[in-house]
Amino acid sequence: MENILETIIEKNRYLVNKGKVADYIPALAEANPNYIGICLMDMEGNIYKAGDYDKKFTIQSISKVISLMLAIMDNGEEKVFNKVDYEPTDEPFNSFYKLDLPHSIKPSNPMINAGAIVATSLIKGSGEEKFNRLLNLIRKITENPNITYNEEIYLSEKDTGDKNRAMAYLMKNMGIIEGNVEAILDSYFKQCAIEVDCLDIAKIGLFLANRCRVLNSETSLCDENISSIITAIMTTSGMYNFSGEYAVKVGIPSKSGVAGGILATVPKKMGIGLFCPALDQYGNSIVGYGIMKDLSKELKLSIF
Amino acid sequence: MENILETIIEKNRYLVNKGKVADYIPALAEANPNYIGICLMDMEGNIYKAGDYDKKFTIQSISKVISLMLAIMDNGEEKVFNKVDYEPTDEPFNSFYKLDLPHSIKPSNPMINAGAIVATSLIKGSGEEKFNRLLNLIRKITENPNITYNEEIYLSEKDTGDKNRAMAYLMKNMGIIEGNVEAILDSYFKQCAIEVDCLDIAKIGLFLANRCRVLNSETSLCDENISSIITAIMTTSGMYNFSGEYAVKVGIPSKSGVAGGILATVPKKMGIGLFCPALDQYGNSIVGYGIMKDLSKELKLSIF
Amino acid sequence: MENILETIIEKNRYLVNKGKVADYIPALAEANPNYIGICLMDMEGNIYKAGDYDKKFTIQSISKVISLMLAIMDNGEEKVFNKVDYEPTDEPFNSFYKLDLPHSIKPSNPMINAGAIVATSLIKGSGEEKFNRLLNLIRKITENPNITYNEEIYLSEKDTGDKNRAMAYLMKNMGIIEGNVEAILDSYFKQCAIEVDCLDIAKIGLFLANRCRVLNSETSLCDENISSIITAIMTTSGMYNFSGEYAVKVGIPSKSGVAGGILATVPKKMGIGLFCPALDQYGNSIVGYGIMKDLSKELKLSIF
Amino acid sequence: MENILETIIEKNRYLVNKGKVADYIPALAEANPNYIGICLMDMEGNIYKAGDYDKKFTIQSISKVISLMLAIMDNGEEKVFNKVDYEPTDEPFNSFYKLDLPHSIKPSNPMINAGAIVATSLIKGSGEEKFNRLLNLIRKITENPNITYNEEIYLSEKDTGDKNRAMAYLMKNMGIIEGNVEAILDSYFKQCAIEVDCLDIAKIGLFLANRCRVLNSETSLCDENISSIITAIMTTSGMYNFSGEYAVKVGIPSKSGVAGGILATVPKKMGIGLFCPALDQYGNSIVGYGIMKDLSKELKLSIF
Incomplete structure (x- = not known):
């Protein structure tokens, strides 16, 4: 799996130059646009990482x-x-x-x-x-x-x-x-301004995929129905005014941040954390979008 | 199953009086608001019907x-x-x-x-x-x-x-x-102005659920990828400016028509055709929405 | 007076190159941008003309x-x-x-x-x-x-x-x-598409200035109050979404047309017809605006 | 003249009940809607007053x-x-x-x-x-x-x-x-929140009418051209999104305030201060508008 992730990262690396790091505040403008990190965590607790998965970024x-x-x-x-x-x-x-x-x-x-x-x-x-x-x-x-x-x-x-x-x-x-x-x-x-890495984000995705339960935890942090509400809203609105196209091309409930992070959740299957700072015109990670497209096809993760 | 459908229909019948039949053209204004029909068709070819499933209505x-x-x-x-x-x-x-x-x-x-x-x-x-x-x-x-x-x-x-x-x-x-x-x-x-009944609509839903194939047909009518495109767009936009709330409450890709029809497709599982002319403020069948909510819960059909 | 008009025309001729002839239909696109005509007619019936005052253009x-x-x-x-x-x-x-x-x-x-x-x-x-x-x-x-x-x-x-x-x-x-x-x-x-020349337009201006009466005519064509209504509306809206700035800079009730014409009326004093096809971004004659500014100052015609 | 003013005030008093005092802050909501005051000052320095001309109100x-x-x-x-x-x-x-x-x-x-x-x-x-x-x-x-x-x-x-x-x-x-x-x-x-009375406002109107000079003062407070700018802008925008209709019906450059004041200036002739707190839907004094209409006709003050 980690080979697949690395292959997909490299395949999409060229997109770095098509995007632009957020520059409305100095601390974001200084981000290294070449960082590309990803982390997957499935319902069995397996964690797969590739690239700059350990770099910290703000959750935005x-x-x-x-x-x-x-x-x-x-x-x-x-x-x-x-x-x-x-x-x-x-x-x-x-x-x-x-x-x-x-x-x-x-x-x-x-x-x-x-x-x-x-x-x-x-x-x-x-x-x-x-x-x-x-x-x-x-x-x-x-x-x-x-x-x-x-x-x-x-x-x-x-x-x-x-x-x-x-x-x-x-x-x-x-x-x-x-x-x-x-x-x-x-x-x-x-x-x-909360700082996270790809694993943190993958765990949030998995928490939603697992109906608001931390994996292997006995106590639920909240009503499991909340996961459906949030997953649905991520699907219709999570990628801003690109959510419609993203749903067609990727088909995985996701939420982006302007520091380049993407949170994705595959209901009942998996959480994904992604990070690459260069953004497209909508404010979504441009490399992240490319990776999510490939990942969705490769692992058949689309909900549609 | 048909018992379940009938129960859900009766449970939601009171909503007829909360909606309003489309009245921008005389032929629609004359629709009988008390008609409630539903038809489900699954991937095994089973067809379940209830209520006024055989009434014709325009597809809109x-x-x-x-x-x-x-x-x-x-x-x-x-x-x-x-x-x-x-x-x-x-x-x-x-x-x-x-x-x-x-x-x-x-x-x-x-x-x-x-x-x-x-x-x-x-x-x-x-x-x-x-x-x-x-x-x-x-x-x-x-x-x-x-x-x-x-x-x-x-x-x-x-x-x-x-x-x-x-x-x-x-x-x-x-x-x-x-x-x-x-x-x-x-x-x-x-x-x-094309006229259909609930079974016709259910078959369209099943066609999408079956990745653009008529059930048991050997020839595909079109590229299977088109079903993903359309299912995603139905999810984000199919119920007009109520699509977001509908995704949260029902979670099934659907498209409504102003004559009171609802087309729903559960990917890889089922097609649904519904009909009840009274509409809510968004132009969606108000009884249809109530039924879809219950059906989604009862049969665990939400994709989220 | 005609010397003054000619001087003002020449002073503003350079603006021809700052504007653009309307090009949404071929017949307008072919207009000669170098035509600049003007005609004034006062309440004593004096008519003053300069430049290409006799060229025909569509009233728009x-x-x-x-x-x-x-x-x-x-x-x-x-x-x-x-x-x-x-x-x-x-x-x-x-x-x-x-x-x-x-x-x-x-x-x-x-x-x-x-x-x-x-x-x-x-x-x-x-x-x-x-x-x-x-x-x-x-x-x-x-x-x-x-x-x-x-x-x-x-x-x-x-x-x-x-x-x-x-x-x-x-x-x-x-x-x-x-x-x-x-x-x-x-x-x-x-x-x-009605075709006029600068004198025709000046006469419309004078008709309004003379409270809806053709000069020296015994019969009124309409209620004199209509001239106030129209003059007021020309002042607030006659030059499209440039009317506010035009009121400040020129101060004469005017209406422009996309063929380059400008109708102006100085209440109780004068009618003005202007023609020069090159337009500014608002759809007003760019040379016409320059001429009206100078004319307003030179002849003290502003109502403000 | 003061008889005329009093007659016009009484003629328009019924409008008090058609308007509504501003109520977004308590101090304005407590205003007495029955106050109607007016003051005119002409270029000869004559001052004409009627009604509650001496009541103070905020200039807004x-x-x-x-x-x-x-x-x-x-x-x-x-x-x-x-x-x-x-x-x-x-x-x-x-x-x-x-x-x-x-x-x-x-x-x-x-x-x-x-x-x-x-x-x-x-x-x-x-x-x-x-x-x-x-x-x-x-x-x-x-x-x-x-x-x-x-x-x-x-x-x-x-x-x-x-x-x-x-x-x-x-x-x-x-x-x-x-x-x-x-x-x-x-x-x-x-x-x-500056507090004024009708005479203060009339003097502002006269200052503008007199091309930015206090009457009988030897020094100009500012460039006389500023009076044209402001008078033009009052004409096109002074009565909010009712300015167009006001120009047609009254034809006097004016500016209103939400406490019920109206400033009007008749170029080269007169300043007017008006006060009556009940407002129309646009935020203009409803009685004030009625009075201005009658005053404009009675004294032939329209600039159009």
Whole structure:
């Protein structure tokens, strides 16, 4: 299997030059675009790794999966989706013009920035508590107590996060989010700056594939139904406004992050963690997409 | 099984009064909202029916699945998706304002009206030939040579179809569709007026589930990969701007029509045809949605 | 005075190269971009001409002033503005996306294409009659019975007018326009193809400046209040989404056409007709704008 | 003259019940809707007053005229309009969705909130200095050194101003505004809370009518050309997305405020200050509009 992974990595390496590392904050702009790492973990607990699987990167938007999970655990599905819709959108991840149209009532889904900020706002606790509870949940899911956040990247995100700030204040004005906006944003910026590696991400994927259970654990961390909710939303919205094409070409529920990570989950089968910083125009890892396409075909992982 | 179906039908019958029959043309407005029919067909060829499964209804937007299939058969995936995107949208099925925004290049997906008109425009042949080839394909898939279209409904659609006309002329102006707009629309209105029953629809679902093969047939009607494309697009966009919530609550690739039909396909397992005319605000059968939710749980059909 | 006009023409001639002749139909694309003509007519009947004042050009969107006038004469102000709003818009002349937003009820104003099509639809009579009545009104206002339309340009407009067709069908669907869409469009395309020269346009300007009276005529062609309505709308919307800047820089109620014409009216003082085919990005004559700026300053014509 | 004013006031008093006092902050919601005051001041220095002309009210959006004036005085016209456009819009005063569309570069005009925040950002000095300089300018124009701001209303505006905050952060993100967003907003909220009476407003109108000179003053406060710029912009955009209809029905350059004030200027003739708190759906004083219509007819003040 690891040979297959290595072959697929090399086959897609040329794509590095077709993408562009995120450059809206210095710490991301400095990422090495040549890093390509992947890790698979299946339901038997087998772990397969290749490339730069051990490099750390910030989780960024992949954290939206966790904040949604925690928001549902804290409030129930119905209350969460009163404040954010389930619907995929053909707009970019940081678009929010629709919220200012007269008939608008809530962000389209929890995988775009506006919807993810809503999810974070719904996590119980103060800004600090929201973040700590989310970090704690990630540590439990990954069985990795060392996971923490990158202070420099958090501060950079906070410093340059005026568009997220704009949408948060608009939603505050609309009554979609409650509480202190800056504290919510603080928690949101921190969650994006959590540092992980490919194995951590693969374990999150496996946790979802295993219906919200850590493999071989006796206790469930949350209602198993939450895995269906999140897997469905990852399928329709996880790759931003490329989710439709990704579903056709790859067919595996996935969520990307702007640092180049991809979380993928094959229901009842496998979790996948991928990392390569160069992005396409939608904000997804361009090499990651190429690898996922090949992996899906090679291992027949498409759900369609 | 048929007992289960009947129980689920009765459990959801109260929803009839929460929906509203389509009333934009007289022939649809006269539909009996109390009809509830369902038909399942599995890979072993077993057929299970309940309720008003033998009532005829017009296929309406379910035909978008067939026109997309034929457009891809005629042109290949790449050429089709140069003219219509793969992306789900949070806008209603007949919205097209985005096409008139400065950065717009094509409709979001082939399951909304604008995208479906593009697909029809790409089917080879004159307006008349486009329709005949599409009708012929449906007859082959359903093994039902008696299927034809309802002349009265076709003429009504044509007469009141000015919004579809508007989007078609805009797309002609943008270079997205070529050829005679009225001929393309004529074919489009006719395809919407094709009359089917629940078994016909179930067979379309099974054809997709069976990777584009009529069950027990030796010849494939088209490249099996087309089933993945269409199943993925049904999942992300098949229930209009309710597709995201439907994916969470039902988890079965489906396509609805405004006459109350629902086509559902469970990959490698089953095709489902449903019919109940009362619609929700999105244009989907409201009883059909209730039944699909229960069916998905009862038979564990969700792909997530 | 004619020396002043000639000086201003020469001062602005360099702008020819900064603009671009309309090229959406061949007959317009062939226009000579070096033609610059102007004609002023004051309340004493003095006529001042300079440059290529005797060249004929199609009236294009300047006809929107006449169709609005006739629609009000036929229906009264209230009925007309039930179907089209008074409001200037920051969108281009052929934009109509807002009409497809959920809260939309009518086009913003009668100087953009959608609103002008509404005005034409409200002129009494069949398509043929609408046009003949409008042509007749222009002949009376200009005292020029020889004015007619350019058949080739009319047919080209009709042939390539799919975007206008799109907005007309959408408005038909919304109940904003009634009757046969193609007949209304036919009249609209013909009115745009009416051929005039600078004196004709200056006389229209003077007619408005003189409160809807042909100079020295004893009979009024319409209610004098209509001149205020139209002059106000020309001020807020006459130069498309450049009207705001034009009001600041020129300060004279004006209406432009895509063939390069500009109609200007100085209330109680003067009518101006201008012609130079090269356009700016908004669809206004780029040389014409330069000349109007200088003329406004030189003759102190700004209303502000 | 004062008899005329009183007659017009009484004629329009019934409109009080057709409007609604602004209620987004408590201090405004408590306004007495029955107050109707008016003050005219002509170029000879004659002052005519009627009704509740001596009641104080907050200037609100009328301050946008002053902040634009000061921004131009500080930066020149060109630099200001690099950051905010001249164009009227058919969107409400607090709409900003267009700023988030891909092709957007700046707010439509300085009379909507987004554009006014840009103007405030361009006033030289820190947040505190911006405000003090603006207050000082108003004191000079009105020759009223006692004018100050209402602390309670300022704090309420600040507390509930999340939509303004949202657009400011978006514009910061887009590079349209620079500097500390909260300091700019602070100045903006304070300028809206400046308290004036009808005479103060009439004097601002007269200052503009007199080409930026305080009547009988020997020194000009700014370039006289600024009066044309502002008068033109008030005409095309001063009454929000009702400016087009207002131009047709009233024809006097005006600017309204949400506390019920209207500033009007008749070029070279007169300044008008009006006050009545009940608003129409656009945010303009509903009685004020009725009075302006009658006044324009009675005194033949329309510029069209």
